[in-house]
Amino acid sequence: MGYTALSRVRTIEGLFIVDLHVNKFYCNENIDKVLSQMKEIKRKKYIVQECSEIVNILFHNIEGLKCNFNALRNHHVTEKADLICLTETWLRDNTNLNKFEINGYNLIHKSRLSSFSTTHPLNSQKGGGIAVYFRETFPIKEVESNKYLNLEYITFETKKHNIIIVTCYRSPQQNKNEFLINLTHYLEEIGIQKHIILIGDFNENTLSNKSKTIEKQLNILGFVNMFKDLPTTNSLTSLDCIYSNFISNKHEYHSVVGTFYSFHDALLLSINFQNKMLNTNIDNKLIVENQMETESLFEKILEVTQIPKKTHKRKAKSTEKSHSHHHRRKLFKKDIDRTKCFKEKQLIFLQNLNNIREKSILEKFSNIFSLSEQLANIGLKKINVLGDGNCFFRAISHQLHRHERDHVHIRSIVISYLIENANDFESFIDEEYTTIENYIARMSRKSTYADHLAISATAVVLNKNIIIHELGKIPILVPGSDFIEHQLHICYDPFILHYDSVLSFDDNSAFLSAEDILIT
Template identity: 30%
Template sequence: MSKPTVLLSAFTGTAAFNISGSTLHSLLKLPRSLKPPIQGLGNQLDEVRSELINTEILVIDEISMVSKPLFAYVDGRLKQIKGSHRPFGGVSVLAVGDFYQLLPVRHSKLLCVHDPAEIDLWQEHFQMVTLTQIMRQKDDLSFAEMLNRMRVKEKTDELSQADRELLSQRITELASCPTDILHIFATKKQVEKNNSVTLYLLHSNIVSIDADDFQKDPRTGRMARRDKPYAGGRSELADTLKVAEGARVMLTRNIDVSNGLVNGAFAKLVQVVTSDNDRITKLGLQMDQSRNKDRVVFIERAEENLKQRGVVCRQFPVKLAFACTVHKTQGLTTDAAVLSLTKIFEAGMAYVALSRVRTLGGLYLLDLDERKIFANPEITAALQSMRQASVDDMMPLSNLTETVSRPDILTLVHHNTEGLPAHIKNLKSHHELCLADVLCLTETHLQGSFVADSLHLEGYSMFKRNRHLSYSNFPDLSSRSGGGVAVYVRKTFVVSEKRYLHNVTDLEFIVLKVEAPFQALITAIYRPPDFGLKPFMDNLVSLLDSLETLDCHPVIVCGDFNENQLIRGRKPILDLFESKGYAQLITSATTDKHTLLDLVFISQPHRCLHAGVMRSYYSYHNPVYCLLSFSDL
């Protein structure tokens, strides 16, 4: 199975699960302590390298939660894994999130804000793209617009009268709020009080679950359970849990990120499992984010070493969650929530809390002190000074949609996929390849006559020629894996394949004659880098002569010719095409090493309105495209 080229990650388990990704710590095998110097991977290095060998892009979601020390560790670890001194080991990092949200835990500066005491990897290496489509509050735009104003509001700014009136409409008493929706507070003390009151208000079947603390018995040398747990000294586990079947709870540890059993995940406790001696052995949970809402997941006690020397604690990694702190809600979306702003103590907290609900009608506000709604001015200054990234060259066809959609335009794309089966998912999810009328692929690596259903593109007909059918006089080449060409053509086009051409015996190619909606001859070619120039040129001459006899224009020949057009000196392939009246349309580098190997030749260059290079994250080669006009027909 091919290794992924794009990795999805986040700092917290909750954020990682939301994007079907992994935590940074698990993905990169990071230690709990991030103090420099960066620790090596030891015997794990080869294993991690094999998993990340194809990684080109690392996506980090909820980037505001990532501290500068963690980011420095990510940089160092990727350098180790990739064996490169380039920033992040040469991996492109796509950091997604909103810096106006909460600060990283126990760290004072966000990544975008310069701190002379910390390694700064942000200012030099990152550019900003602003996303404009609102998702969470898309059905309540007036609420969304108000939140955007509060997002950047400074402490000295006053709310507009309109915003103040909107929020005032939602102020209510705690006793009037629904008890079955999430309550959000600023401090742990507020949360614990609300959780305790709500538990006794809603439930009578309350059970107490003491932690099992084990300590070595000096007489026997064995670990023995204490009669009572130690008080305090635990980071994630409770001395005593008070819960009830039907109560709202939250996990306090990452158990299984892929299945949503992550620190901060909300659930309903539906079953308390006991052993024959009435000891509680498991808790059955229905997770809020489970794809199967009725599924019950059973968790067991987790283990933690206490500060007291030699003491091991075993307790269920859950806590009550009728209410939670603002910090636990970052990344959460809910239909309704009760919110108190009275104890807000830092920038961004009020904005995060207010923006968890989808609509203003889902907000129950216990109080309103607009002085608590403020942003960190350092963030505003940092973002204003950041370089803005242009995405125009990343989406050339998307920027030409009016032209692409014209009925008189033929959109042709060529792409060396470096293996169609390995990259078909990448190809199908590419934001621009689906705009092509004709998609020519080289290095397809297909074998045999059978084509798996997964390799077909909806709305397209597929034509292919595998390498083993392409060579009559070079058995070493024909028996070698790799190579091959394929062409996808929209099913609205009328096309026929010209399979056998005079004296073309040793060439990886496909020729298609387009009959409607307009006429054209389209050829895709792949030349292996070690295929000698003379036999290739002999076959290419025969091919071009045969195309001429078909008397159909324009003729478009595209492919990977493995002749770099950006170096000085003689270029026999280019010279041959130009001698026959063709023009080559691509002028900039098409590979990661800044070579121009992927070419498009056309017999009637006046038809070309646009041509250029697209972007690919999964192949050494970038796709190339051309838009041809048939308005004279």
């Protein structure tokens, strides 16, 4: 009542209280006790910091710089960024860029028209365009290609830290294979062994269960998407991304920033160069080994989809997809919880590995048996795989696909997982590596033998329990799934340091009950 009465007063003369009863004003004596029991609000750490060794990068698909310029310029994060990378500026070559100056920043812009050859279908289409604002006190050097790439991009190198930053955009009308060919050739031209940050909207939803051709290829090249598990649009898709081939701990550096003027949220990346960075993630030789989902991807450029004169954006109205929003949120949370749960199980497994090995030794065992005979006694058989140092990943590929060709991709996603969780696994590496960075750099190379850490990581990323058979031992389960039937079977020969695949006699997938396995 007091609020209602006081809020209706329009003049100071009308503000008075009649029949004041002082005894009606009191304080609950238990209030201090209740306040002491309340949990303190955990405030999210503000990622933007002002320091000479910290670089703050803001990326946004702005959907029209002309119409959204004032909103961008006045956004509270904009003035904190050292670099502002934009896609879909929708500006043309004859646009007066002076109208889009931001105080304290220099501007570089590249239109869609100047990015594609005159014969390319996208050359005559509206939209596109890349822009980069860089702080006047933050020196950069623009990097140009010697070739005409049919690729929307702006690339520059930071002079102080020697980081290559590529801002790129793929129109939904540009064929993914063509985009990947051009992008990969360009990264090789730059020097893929360098420290590179790849920023952009590639119009591939990384939260989707469908095949993600672009993400797969970039993973093989050694790039990790730091925004992979985060929705970046109003429809809870993740189209915007920042890939890196050297940043070690993604959770320390990134944040999604809400905007009110675009279908897309902005991405904020803060890199602290005082921290030790990893070397590039994947050995360059793996690029040659890569096999894409489409045949002969690097031998020919497929035709680009013809674009109608009037095209509609990929961004369907939120109401059309509202029925799927809740489902996507659940999947997103479930995936994160599952990975967190199994990382804990993985750590327990690694901590108890020596005890597990001792428990697996059979008390009564005849030396007359061979490993093949031991497998035959339980209805299984060994399938030989090539012994070239990649045998573990070849055996896992055979378990999944009945061929060994996917071993490069499996190794790459395992390395990506180890990079993302490097701090958790530092204590489990062998002394010969000295640091987790050295271990990951070595394990990334072709023909490097997989060890206990790589094997346990494989189980987690594939969501499969890996069953390892060894002569004279109980099969050991390396945890990766809550479901006992999710099994991949391999066998190991410690005398020649070699893994092979294991199937049932009828060539079906092997399966053992919980009673026949040493479960940790």
